[in-house]
Amino acid sequence: MTATSLNHVSICAPDLEVAIHFYRDLLGLEELPTPNFGFPVRWMRVGSLQLHLFQKPEQIPTFQHLALTVDDFEAVYKAARELGIQDNDTFGHHLYLLPGQNVQLYLRDPSGNLIEIDWPDVTSLDPDLISEIRPLPQPQGQMNLRSTLFLPK
Secondary structure, rough: OOOOOOOOEEEOOOOHHHHHHHHHHHHEEEEEEEOOOOEEEEEEEEEEEEEEOOOOOOOOOOEEEEEEEEHHHHHHHHHHHHHOOOOOOOOOOOOEOHHHHHHHHEEOOOOOOEEEEEEHHHHHHHOOOOOEEEOOOOHHHOHHHHHOOOOOO
């Protein structure tokens, strides 16, 4: 047996309305019909996948996160900066360049969940934004240099 795809990711959101607003307005997710589980749950579309938001009083993990690819990295970056939700604490900075020229932006949603925003090609970004990106501080070996967030389709 082999898993063939990722269907959804579930995260906690103590205030579902605030979470729905955040994911819809900042990242363009679409709310979906959701079954009644006997406690508050909301489903959202992320491309062909889903994000499930659970209203549960859970401790938000520090490093556990979901990663989203967007169609306008610079717009999300600017909005995150204006909202003051960039996360500089978890990994030491909010904006990193990975091998393969991939870019990662870390931010926190209103519930405190860590969100990673991914972009495939740093060279397509505005030079002012590029100046804020840091390379990973750890040495990268030959295997590391072949890594990419974006697998061939």
